[in-house]
Amino acid sequence: MRILGIESSCDDTAAAIVEDGVRLIAEAKLSSALIQQRYGGVVPEVAAREHAMAVLPVVETVLAEAGMQLADLDAVAVTQGPGLLGALLVGVTFAKALARALHRPAIGVHHLEAHLYANSIGHPVxxxxxxxxxxxxxxxxxxxxxxxxxxxxxxxxxxxxxxxxxxxxxxxxxxxxxxxxxxxxxxxxxxxxxxxxxxxxxxxxxxxxxxxxxxxxxxxxxxxxxxxxxxxxxxxxxxxxxxxxxxxxxxxxxxxxxxxxxxxxxxxxxxxxxxxxxxxxxxxxxxxxPPVALCTDNAAMVAAAGYYRWQRGERLQPGEGPKTPWQLQEVARVES
Missing domain, CATH: 3.30.420.40 (ATPase, nucleotide binding domain)
Known part of the structure; x- marks a missing residue:
């Protein structure tokens, strides 16, 4: 199961392909941190603009590094929240459109739950x-x-x-x-x-x-x-x-x-x-x-978390968009 993960909750635009929630095939990231330094912190409008320009090139880079085509993907996972609303909107809109074009499922992921799954890259939790x-x-x-x-x-x-x-x-x-x-x-x-x-x-x-x-x-x-x-x-x-x-x-x-x-x-x-x-x-x-590169915001953790949500049958519905604020308690449910 090869899942493309997309992360755009703050100032990093990232994409990664992870197989079965464990094996990292390829990843790429573009950060607007240098631009944000001019303001002493993240400006939401600037972040959203940078995401809009970066998301397609980042996905193309990951596919090239993996030696894969879009048709080789089994699903698309994306950070649905919490985060900066405009930044999330770019990622969620792109992920849903891509998944729909490929006739693949789109999976929304909670950002903090995804951070936990940075620990799963390389070996199961x-x-x-x-x-x-x-x-x-x-x-x-x-x-x-x-x-x-x-x-x-x-x-x-x-x-x-x-x-x-x-x-x-x-x-x-x-x-x-x-x-x-x-x-x-x-x-x-x-x-x-x-x-x-x-x-x-x-x-x-x-x-x-x-x-x-x-x-x-x-x-x-x-x-x-x-x-x-x-x-x-x-x-x-x-x-x-x-x-x-x-x-x-x-x-x-x-x-x-x-x-x-x-x-x-x-x-x-x-x-x-x-x-x-x-x-x-x-x-x-x-x-x-996790390795230092997987501690900060990244798309590998999103793809890994998306794999387990996919196993539970969770999918982004056509009318769903970003969710912020979104408390971790709201996704903390016991499996039946």
Whole structure:
């Protein structure tokens, strides 16, 4: 089963062909990040325009790299939401039109569920597991029992972890996207931490996250120590990792499963990966971290997630369009 995946939820236009939800045949991506740097973040109208210009060339590139024709595809999967409405509209419209022309099924995929399936590229996902989805717009803890069988057990009450890193990067004069820049700058700090930033705990909901206070505290620290950029970057990164790991440990105490998964753009952070791996060794759980290229938005994860939705008989209907907002809880259903 060869599925073409299309991703256009934010600033990356991506396409990939994945076989049976596991084997990556080919992938390609065009990013508008350099254009968005002029504005210090993603401008929805600019993103939608860039997607419209990039989606066909990206699909043509993937087919050429795979040595395949459109007729060789069995289905088309696309990120249906959540994301930027105009950006999603480009991808969904293209995918539905292509699928209709090929007389193939079109499959709508939830963006966060797709991030989980970045872990399936190369080898099938093993269940049950705990999953940490952490990106620029989302931070969630998921008890993942099987395909189509997951439960959101923790989520952010305000800002996401990646958003806190991006805000810190802007305060420090670093370019967009900010997460990788914070990590690079933090590596240049001294051996001993110069500062410590607060880690919030949500009263009455110990598995939920809150990063809005961290953003404010980072802004204050930058104002107080404008010449200590590396120290501030390190403090911010450590606070984010500490907040994530505290909740992962609390979740594991309630759900002592054999597998721990991490997904989303912040999963590419080496400090977080090291902390998760160390914890996994302590408790005897296998930690799964996607390759860096599959942590950020990509189409391979969309095609992989689409394969399992296809197996469940899910199809995009003619009248369906993008869905945003679209809570992960809405697709977290137990298989019958």
């Amino acid at each position: 093993e269940f049950p597991g705990l999953a940490l989805i952490v990106s620029g717009g989302h931070t969630s803890l998921v008890w993942w029992r099987g395909h189509g069988d997951l439960e959101v057990i923790g989520a952010t009450r305000d800002d996401a972890a990646g958003e806190a890193l991006d805000k810190g990067a802007r305060l420090l004069g670093l370019p967009y996207p900010g997460g990788p820049e914070i990590e690079r700058l933090a590596l240049t700090a001294g051996p001993e931490p110069a500062f410590r930033l607060p880690v919030a705990r949500v009263t009455g909901a110990p598995l939920d996250f809150s990063f809005s206070g961290l953003k404010t505290a980072t802004e204050d620290l930058v104002r107080q120590h404008p010449d200590a950029r590396a120290g501030v970057a390190r403090a911010l990164q450590e606070a984010v990792v500490e907040a994530l790991m505290k909740n992962v440990k609390r979740a594991y105490a309630l759900y002592p499963v054999p597998h721990l998964y991490v997904a989303g753009g912040v999963a590419a952070n080496q400090r977080l990966s090291e902390a998760l791996t160390s914890f996994g060794r302590e408790v005897g759980a296998t930690v799964h971290v």
